[in-house]
Amino acid sequence: MKLRTLVWREIFERKNQLATSFLAIFLGITAIVAIKNITFYSEKAVARELDALGANILVLPKSATVQDYYSADMQDETFPEAYVTRLSLSDLQGLDNLSPKLSVPAEVKGRRLTLTGILPKSEFQAKAMWEGAGIFTRPEEGCGEIADVPDVFKPPVKETLVRTRIIDDLGPEEALVGSDIEALLGVGEGDSLALLGRTFKISAVLPQTGTVDDSRVFAHLHTVQAMTDQGAVINAIEIVGCCEEISAGLVEKINKLLPDAKVVTVTQVVDTQVKTNQMMASLSTVFLVIIVLVGGASIANYMYANVFERRREIGTLMALGAGSSVIVRMFMLKGLLLGLVGGVGGYVLGTVFAVTFGPRVAGIAVMPMPELVPWAVGLSVGIALVASCLPARNAACLDPCATFGEV
Amino acid sequence: MLRMEGVCKSYNHRASTVTALRDANVTMDRGDYVSIVGPSGSGKSTLLLMLGGMLSPTGGRVFVDGRSLYDMTPNARAAFRKENIGFVFQTFNLVPYLTSLENVQIPLFLAGEDEATQQDRATRLLERVGLDDRLDHKPSELSVGQQQRVALARVLANDPAVVLADEPTGNLDPETGRRVIDFFDELNDEGRTVVMVTHDPRAAERAKRTLRLVEGSVINGQG
Ligand SMILES: Nc1ncnc2c1ncn2[C@@H]1O[C@H](COP(=O)(O)OP(=O)(O)OP(=O)(O)O)[C@@H](O)[C@H]1O
Ligand SMILES: [Mg+2]
Numbered sequence: 001m002k003l004r005t006l007v008w009r010e011i012f013e014r015k016n017q018l019a020t021s022f023l024a025i026f027l028g029i030t031a032i033v034a035i036k037n038i039t040f041y042s043e044k045a046v047a048r049e050l051d052a053l054g055a056n057i058l059v060l061p062k063s064a065t066v067q068d069y070y071s072a073d074m075q076d077e078t079f080p081e082a083y084v085t086r087l088s089l090s091d092l093q094g095l096d097n098l099s100p101k102l103s104v105p106a107e108v109k110g111r112r113l114t115l116t117g118i119l120p121k122s123e124f125q126a127k128a129m130w131e132g133a134g135i136f137t138r139p140e141e142g143c144g145e146i147a148d149v150p151d152v153f154k155p156p157v158k159e160t161l162v163r164t165r166i167i168d169d170l171g172p173e174e175a176l177v178g179s180d181i182e183a184l185l186g187v188g189e190g191d192s193l194a195l196l197g198r199t200f201k202i203s204a205v206l207p208q209t210g211t212v213d214d215s216r217v218f219a220h221l222h223t224v225q226a227m228t229d230q231g232a233v234i235n236a237i238e239i240v241g242c243c244e245e246i247s248a249g250l251v252e253k254i255n256k257l258l259p260d261a262k263v264v265t266v267t268q269v270v271d272t273q274v275k276t277n278q279m280m281a282s283l284s285t286v287f288l289v290i291i292v293l294v295g296g297a298s299i300a301n302y303m304y305a306n307v308f309e310r311r312r313e314i315g316t317l318m319a320l321g322a323g324s325s326v327i328v329r330m331f332m333l334k335g336l337l338l339g340l341v342g343g344v345g346g347y348v349l350g351t352v353f354a355v356t357f358g359p360r361v362a363g364i365a366v367m368p369m370p371e372l373v374p375w376a377v378g379l380s381v382g383i384a385l386v387a388s389c390l391p392a393r394n395a396a397c398l399d400p401c402a403t404f405g406e407v
Numbered sequence: 408m409l410r411m412e413g414v415c416k417s418y419n420h421r422a423s424t425v426t427a428l429r430d431a432n433v434t435m436d437r438g439d440y441v442s443i444v445g446p447s448g449s450g451k452s453t454l455l456l457m458l459g460g461m462l463s464p465t466g467g468r469v470f471v472d473g474r475s476l477y478d479m480t481p482n483a484r485a486a487f488r489k490e491n492i493g494f495v496f497q498t499f500n501l502v503p504y505l506t507s508l509e510n511v512q513i514p515l516f517l518a519g520e521d522e523a524t525q526q527d528r529a530t531r532l533l534e535r536v537g538l539d540d541r542l543d544h545k546p547s548e549l550s551v552g553q554q555q556r557v558a559l560a561r562v563l564a565n566d567p568a569v570v571l572a573d574e575p576t577g578n579l580d581p582e583t584g585r586r587v588i589d590f591f592d593e594l595n596d597e598g599r600t601v602v603m604v605t606h607d608p609r610a611a612e613r614a615k616r617t618l619r620l621v622e623g624s625v626i627n628g629q630g
Binding site: 002005012318323 | 481482
């Protein structure tokens with residue numbers, strides 16, 4: 001016989017009483033694992049949505065009004081391109097990407113369209129490096145969510161531009177056209193396109209997005225600047241910023257840095273998502289508190305009752321020579337078992353729950369998170385041990401005789 | 408080797424004090440065989456439990472082998488009980504969810520014996536009391552007499568020098584009772600000190616001497 005034989009036999013002899021306190025800890029861990037799991041994937045989904053949307057902060061001329069996010073950069077007013085440098089040289093955290101743009105109206109064969117000048121990443125990078133600082137020299141991690149880490153294969157140029165409005169290379173005479181332009185003008189990849197007195201070679205037709213981007217022509221920023229004789233000016237900077245940094249006041253900081261510009265966020269998106277996540281986060285805190293209290297109280301209550309019920313048996317063991325440490329270990333081992341089984345079981349059920357109901361409740365796909373195992377088991381075991389501690393010590397203090405009722 | 412010096416015990420019971428034992432002075436030598444008799448409520452169980460190191464006296468001291476039991480810490484006393492004292496309770500106090508074999512194994516487990524030794528010794532002890540065919544029965548699956556025998560086997564598990572028994576024949580038929588008394592004779596013949604509380608005059612006769620208790624006072628009988 002070992003100590004665990006003793007504990008094991010006792011548990012099976014009186015499993016009914018154990019059931020309620022086990023259920024408390026088991027369901028508690030289940031709930032918190034399910035919430036944690038869904039929250040994690042919901043945050044991930046938010047990041048993915050923002051990623052799909054591309055930029056989430058716009059720097060516009062002071063007088064600009066924003067009705068449509070996608071056409072917000074079509075303003076008459078401009079500001080200096082140097083603002084980009086100012087941003088990239090700053091020590092602001094959470095700027096994952098900057099793309100300066102200059103948009104001008106144009107006409108081809110009687111059709112009105114927008115010519116947008118963009119700066120390819122290669123030049124921007126070179127410039128920022130040459131300046132000796134900037135976002136591209138910052139550690140890559142940033143907030144991590146927006147970077148295309150999961151993509152092993154580099155997405156094709158077109159998709160990248162549509163998704164993040166970033167393009168690696170673009171020659172001075174090259175142009176990218178939206179899908180509507182292709183349909184309207186009957187031009188395709190490899191064709192030439194005459195625009196405002198210049199001829200561009202169409203290097204790609206962009207996939208349809210359903211936004212004004214479909215009726216745009218993208219060309220090199222510096223080419224567009226030269227065509228409009230306005231000098232080194234732009235009328236928008238699109239910024240991909242970290243969600244967390246934005247809620248931590250990134251916009252205000254950019255505002256301070258660029259007092260003569262207007263800084264706006266894709267507020268609806270950022271706000272609602274951040275709010276949802278914050279709600280989930282505080283919900284899981286509430287659950288944590290409830291579980292610690294209810295689970296702990298329930299186990300402590302059970303253990304006290306168990307000590308009372310078993311005082312004769314405890315007395316017998318002590319009469320036969322068991323010291324207080326044997327008795328304490330007996331109850332702690334029971335608490336440990338309770339916590340272990342509750343933690344593992346709670347993780348399993350919570351994961352099943354999250355995976356099954358996550359898509360229905362939060363509209364997102366949820367995968368099991370093995371990294372929650374140590375967390376769930378640790379919490380559960382911790383609660384069970386703390387709650388068993390006092391009853392166990394009380395049991396060990398019993399006088400062997402006081403427990404018999406014989407004298 | 409067992410000695411009580413001016414031991415008294417009183418219980419506080421709803422504001423009044425009940426004296427269960429007053430000024431007991433008793434000496435028992437190694438290998439002694441003592442029976443304790445007296446009317447119900449006279450303090451026999453109280454005295455026996457205090458001899459066994461399981462109940463703190465209100466006053467006085469109890470010595471076993473010259474060591475004062477109640478000047479030890481509770482844990483030291485528990486260790487002392489484990490090595491020196493075997494106690495047969497009036498109601499046996501078997502652990503209800505353990506089998507006969509496991510009940511007998513408890514003292515061996517507490518003494519830190521390994522699994523194989525525990526099983527081996529416990530089986531032989533149960534054979535000695537004639538229960539080798541009831542090894543994996545729980546107490547509730549045994550007759551009262553069989554439970555008594557499990558308790559007797561358990562008492563011997565740690566090979567104690569002192570065996571204390573509280574009415575070991577109280578719940579038994581005369582025939583079984585006689586066999587139990589024979590068993591205690593054997594234990595005494597092996598050199599153990601045996602102290603037994605009993606209501607049975609024939610059992611008391613078998614002891615080398617008898618202590619009589621009346622209303623908490625020891626009146627030394629014949630012996
Ligand atoms: N926990 C207690 N609280 C109050 N009084 C008690 C308690 N235990 C025992 N007593 C009293 O102490 C006295 C001695 O009790 P004890 O059990 O030693 O008697 P006994 O001689 O063993 O009796 P019996 O032969 O019936 O077993 C009794 O009067 C009893 O009422
Ligand atoms: Mg009694």
